[in-house]
Amino acid sequence: MRMPEPDAAVIGRRPSIVEALRAICPEPGAVITDEKELRVYECDALMAYRQLPMIVVLPSTTEQVSRILRYCHENEVKVVPRGSGTSLSGGALPLADAVTIGMGKFNRILEIDYDDRCVVAQPGVTNLGITKAVEHKGFYYAPDPSSQIACSIGGNVAENSGGVHCLKYGLTTNNLLGIEMVLMNGDIIRLGGRHQDSDGYDLLGVVTGSEGLLGIVTEVTVRILRKPATARALLMGFPSNEAGGDCVAAIIAAGIIPGGLEMMDRPAIKAAEDFVHAGYPLDVEALLICELDGPEVEVDHLIERVSEIARNSGATSIRISNSEEERQTFWAGRKAAFPAVGRISPDYLCMDGTIPRRRLPEVLTRMTELSNQYGLRVANVFHAGDGNLHPLILFDANVPGELEKAEAFGADILTLCVEVGGVLTGEHGVGVEKRDLMGSMFTEDDMKQQQRLKCAFDPQHLLNPGKVFPTLHRCAELGKLHVSGGNIPFPNLPRF
Amino acid sequence: MTNQRYKPENEAQLQELLAWASQNAMTFDLSGQGSRRGLGRPVKADAVLDMTAFSGIRSYEAAELVLTAGAATPLSEITAALHEKNQQLSFDPPDLGPFFGQEAGQGTLGGLIACNLAGPRRLSAGAARDHTLGVSAVSGRGDLFKAGGKVVKNVTGFDLPKLMAGSYGTLAAMTEITVKVLPAAEKSRTVLVMGLDDAQAVKAMSVALQSEHEVSSAAHLPLAAARASTVSYLSEAGGAVTAIRIEGPGPSVVHRCAALRDLLGSFGPTEELHAHNSRTLWQEVRDITPFAGTSTPVWRLLLPPSKAAGTVAAIARSLDVQPLYDRGGGLVWLEVRSGTDAGMAEVRAAVSAAGGQAALIRAPDELRSRVAVFHPQPEPLARLSARVKEAFDPKGVLNPGRLCAEF
């Protein structure tokens, strides 16, 4: 993976940049320059890539963020926004010639408004922190990435994060009402509010999932929901991935959108069961966890219907949770799937493609072939309801060449997802990890149009460069129009 | 206005046409069937760009919850296909034909998405923008691009489909759109609370929305709006009616309606609407039917729900108005029968003070050409919006003036 060539001239200006940042953020410890302290920030959760940042600054007010960005804009210094550093795609990977702006000090919940059913929070508040603040009143914030104890709500906005409940309750973008953000030139803007939808261009929609390329989010307003009265889960084993996939399709065709619908393949089941002893059946090829939530009568009714669908799809084992404890046990294995795989392999890569669900059997077959070809094991967990795959590729970074092999394997899986009509990333973002695969999904023109949007926000490409786009075109070049003179084309077009 | 009309047959022709237009200072009024022309500011362009060639359902995978269609596909065709599989566009697409004094049943998918329209289920299920998964489009520069995808979960690249939704055709001419579709609810019923004033009604809706009964829609029809309903429970109520829609599997709906009537009983007497009556009522709220059949100006107020009644009361102190509340108060349709420029100064002042936005949704062409139809944006945001327009349509080829006077 090549990052943009560091600018030696900017690195040479480091002392004056540090001085300027200290003037903006005079609080002790707000500007970090010491190598040992900088180490903390050298990577995010995509740990294969590391880079020491030039400087880290930890602002605590929107005004400071605005002044920092204006300074960097005027002095052509690149910046990398950072929340909790749990990105799995390298979105928060530092650059040698950039200032990393850590949003950790923005850690306060500003307002809880039950009448309007929303929470206003600073971006450094954790995802779970929002739910924690309202759960005593029976409310919660629906998107629940597995990293929710650590990841920040600002990072969630930047990545448009999902979770196991997003089939029914939506991704971050569907649960976000408003933000305050600072543009690269220091302008402070507000998008949305406490109401649904806004007049004018949906910039809130386009900033969500923009991976820190369009601005720095300094305040977030999310909607909160009342917790469903009950939740129960079914644990269903199938003799083949096809049968498991058929069952998922049949549930949805029956008009049921479960609160959660997760699938694991044989290697993932085995790893999880060995680790947490959740009582998963070991004689099946595919395991489905289906969670139904809502009023008790509804849940009981749907449990019956899903059991019947599962039987008709050839399930060889069906268990239904009869207590909250049992439901938690069903989930325990799935939730521990990543660390469980971490136990059986020194390292693993977590991939994140989405496919049309009906193509699942063939994608899994191809994946097994690739696994043999690369000589690397793979375990699959996925959000089956929406076709979002998380293949975990097992490897050992200490074996020379294995990381590269694992990456090549991962790239093959993602291009396969695109080939069958899917996409490169369902929820983890492009970052640096999938940057060079963007061309498998988008044409040069597609990417140029995305970059023109980027130019509207950040004409000098100073915000998080080296992420998302394989090549950054200069805005002046992108702005040029096609030359087409002469008469209007198609004088023969039907006119009335 | 002109009656010159260009009708490209495919994307290549559309590209060439728009590239030429951007070089030669020509402007287009972009239309599907033109059924939503009353929305936004009137467009003054050199010619009409007729997109009707981009029509037809390309693929529909019910079990995958996605449908891809040409942007000019009639909505009626899409609704019919979904109906066959017991699915729907969950954002409740309104049919504003009669509201604008036109026929019902018109409109294309592209027009619906471009205006980001949604009905009462917006409250719980999201707007058009939340269901727009992917688009192909030709920008005002004449570049063909696609963005998003054809699967329900995707974060690859910027979410340009959301930007297209609600852009009123001012950025690019959409040729193909992929939308998320969802199962239609097995059962749908409505709990009515009778005789509440606006402030009590917003409170009652808030109580319902804070309950665990999964409310799908919540509206309040003050006396005049209730009287205009074709559902006798409302028209004969002799007072205001507050309506809470409950949807889902049969036994669940029955249970939740009963529980809600218990919960809301302290606000006023309750009733319950089933099947046909329930459906009719929500269609009326969705299509703003209480204000159809006239041409008085109507505003769309987007507000923090708890501020709805107070804001309307503040406006009513200086203007003669009739409200219709939707989304638990988060949306108010406000008919204005007095004042200058449809009461713009009074409406905008009150709405801004409450942290909301006001758009002039229905008004004579003359007025809509003269004023800011959509809520004015503060300076840094307005500048950013202008740069976004420039990123797609630097020469202002597409729908000049529709969104704002500046571009």
Ligand SMILES: Cc1cc2nc3c(=O)[nH]c(=O)nc-3n(C[C@H](O)[C@H](O)[C@H](O)COP(=O)(O)OP(=O)(O)OC[C@H]3O[C@@H](n4cnc5c(N)ncnc54)[C@H](O)[C@@H]3O)c2cc1C
């Ligand atoms: C074990 C584990 C499990 C995970 N499970 C899930 C899951 O189930 N679903 C899911 O969707 N993701 C998951 N993730 C990925 C990750 O947690 C999310 O992408 C998360 O939203 C990142 O938040 P963060 O605060 O850590 O952001 P960071 O990693 O710090 O940054 C991520 C990106 O956001 C930008 N950014 C951060 N803060 C801001 C801001 N205030 N303004 C502008 N840009 C900003 C950064 O520049 C970067 O591009 C998982 C990660 C781990 C390690």
